[in-house]
Amino acid sequence: DEVVNKIAAGEVVERPSSVLKELIENSLDTSASLIEVSIEKAGKRLISVFDNGEGIEKQDLINAVKRHYTSKIKALEDLYSIITYGFRGEALSSISSVSRLTITSRTKNDLHGSQLSLEGGKILSFSEVGCPVGTKVEVKDLFFNVLAREKFLKSENTENIHNVSVFLNYAIANPDKHFKLSIDSKQVYNLYPSSLKERLTLIYGKDFVENLKYVEYENYLGKVYGFVSLDSVKNKKSHIFINKRPVKSPFISSIMKKKIGDNFFILFFDLPPYFVDVNVHPAKIEVKFQKEKVIVDMIESLLKDNLNEFKA
Numbered sequence: 001d002e003v004v005n006k007i008a009a010g011e012v013v014e015r016p017s018s019v020l021k022e023l024i025e026n027s028l029d030t031s032a033s034l035i036e037v038s039i040e041k042a043g044k045r046l047i048s049v050f051d052n053g054e055g056i057e058k059q060d061l062i063n064a065v066k067r068h069y070t071s072k073i074k075a076l077e078d079l080y081s082i083i084t085y086g087f088r089g090e091a092l093s094s095i096s097s098v099s100r101l102t103i104t105s106r107t108k109n110d111l112h113g114s115q116l117s118l119e120g121g122k123i124l125s126f127s128e129v130g131c132p133v134g135t136k137v138e139v140k141d142l143f144f145n146v147l148a149r150e151k152f153l154k155s156e157n158t159e160n161i162h163n164v165s166v167f168l169n170y171a172i173a174n175p176d177k178h179f180k181l182s183i184d185s186k187q188v189y190n191l192y193p194s195s196l197k198e199r200l201t202l203i204y205g206k207d208f209v210e211n212l213k214y215v216e217y218e219n220y221l222g223k224v225y226g227f228v229s230l231d232s233v234k235n236k237k238s239h240i241f242i243n244k245r246p247v248k249s250p251f252i253s254s255i256m257k258k259k260i261g262d263n264f265f266i267l268f269f270d271l272p273p274y275f276v277d278v279n280v281h282p283a284k285i286e287v288k289f290q291k292e293k294v295i296v297d298m299i300e301s302l303l304k305d306n307l308n309e310f311k312a
């Protein structure tokens with residue numbers, strides 16, 4: 001079983017930022033309002049995510065690190081209308097098999113929290129501790145037992161670019177939540193709950209955001225909204241979110257490119273789950289739409305009134 005977990009881990013955990021993504025998604029799935037991230041040595045020494053969500057009960061803590069355990073799918077029908085980020089029950093078991101993992105958690109009904117520590121997937125300790133309501137997951141010494149993988153990692157600088165990018169993606173998708181990030185004990189972001197525009201202002205700066213135009217369009221199927229820059233922008237990546245999930249969609253990107261050239265955009269699509277097939281295989285995100293034409297039409301209607309404003 002340990003070998004199987006380690007192989008699965010290779011798929012889920014490509015680099016520190018893949019761990020960060022899974023941990024942030026778990027925190028968002030538990031209706032936390034605060035998500036606090038700490039990273040040391042680009043995540044090779046430590047990736048820690050605390051949330052003030054529901055917490056994990058003592059008897060479920062051991063389950064949480066078991067392969068294919070998930071509390072998120074209650075019935076098969078749920079598979080067709082997934083609204084949580086996670087549902088495969090693979091992240092924690094995979095992460096635990098390639099790191100030193102500690103989970104500390106308490107629910108609001110418990111006086112004490114519990115703490116579970118594993119090393120390379122083996123349980124080291126399981127005990128009662130004092131801790132705030134919520135969950136803290138600490139991943140230390142990632143890939144300590146997978147030497148080939150550790151060598152494969154890029155410079156700390158590059159890995160941190162990936163880490164910050166994952167953090168910002170989820171912070172942009174969830175501006176109503178408090179997101180904090182510190183890297184090597186220095187606070188990098190402290191983003192209080194706010195509007196989307198305020199959040200973007202803290203991330204990109206006032207000058208940049210003032211040059212963005214808000215656009216919105218809704219039809220029988222769903223809604224698309226977001227910000228588009230009035231001029232072309234270099235060195236800032238555009239963002240696409242589908243049902244709050246950051247995705248890469250060459251299809252949507254190419255429509256946007258045709259319409260507005262190199263202008264920057266952040267677009268949110270709220271669509272019924274049956275219409276979008278987000279293949280959330282951990283390593284890659286592929287999005288398929290039931291009818292691509294509908295998406296083309298939505299984007300056309302979204303930009304129609306403003307097209308002459310966007311200097312491509």
Ligand code: ADP
Pocket residue numbers: 022026027030051053054055056064065069070071072085086087088089090091092093135
């Ligand atoms: P998945 O997210 O696909 O369910 P994970 O391996 O990421 O699988 O997590 C396993 C389970 O552990 C989750 O289904 C959930 O019950 C529990 N869990 C993980 N992280 C948290 C958290 N931050 N707060 C509460 N429960 C959590």
Ligand code: MG
Pocket residue numbers: 022025026085086087089091092
């Ligand atoms: Mg998960």
